[in-house]
Amino acid sequence: MEPDTRTYTCAMVPPAPVTLDRREGPFGEVVLRERGEHFEIIANGCFLMDTSDGRSERLLIDAALGALPAGRTGPSVLIGGLGVGFSLVRAAEEERWGRIVVVEREQAIVDWHRQGPLDRISGAALADPRTEVVHTDLVAHLRTATERYDALCLDIDNGPDWTVTEDNGSLYSPTGLAHCHDRLTPGGVLAVWSAQPSPAFEQALRNAGFSGVRTEEVTVARGVPDVVHLASRGH
Secondary structure, eight states: OOOOOOOOOOOOOOOOOEEEEEEEETTEEEEEEEETTEEEEEETTEEEEESSOOHHHHHHHHHHHHHSOTTOOSOOEEEEOOTTSHHHHHHHHOTTOOOEEEEEOOHHHHHHHHTSTTHHHHHHHHHSTTEEEEESOHHHHHHHOOOOEEEEEEOSSSOTTSOSSGGGGGGGSHHHHHHHHHTEEEEEEEEEEESSOOHHHHHHHHHTTOEEEEEEEEOOSSSSOEEEEEEEOOO
16 A cells, blocks of 8 residues: 555644633623633623734724824823723833823723733833723713813723623713713824724714714734724814
């Protein structure tokens, strides 16, 4: 019998996830998993984000800064959602930002960054003297706060059309967008991360009185691109 000289190619099987922590909070279950060299955050069984890329989370910060009026010094930014820390790290890397406020409602996520494995990503950014972490619900914070920011960079869902919890939907409603508008300084910028484009949300931003509405895309390996929706408050 002739020897079999054919070459067989085996598909790479992704490593199975390992659960590092699982907690029940006031908004449901949050889970931190490790898959190979990356971390994943799962909220109520819904994949929220991981550390495999991060380009669109960094774009969230860069695009907001780039859309601010020229000559504005030391602008303040509110980051809605700590997540895996990419947006915070990007903001802390940029010397032009003044105050950096991160609003995160899940104590577990804050703990994973301060005392857990995500410290290797965000440790330096959290230690930056410009950084403040506020443990509260973003929707409630925007509704009740009086402080204004030069930029709001929001990433608490998979997008306006795919919320992690039902209550988050109010953020993208006319009332929620009015609160965002009120929390911005004149000429301030609202940037909202989404796992897919949303023409309906673009129109909702215009209806809420925002100007300069546009969408920036980041191509992903498969499926529709991640996007950042941008809009400005008038002077």
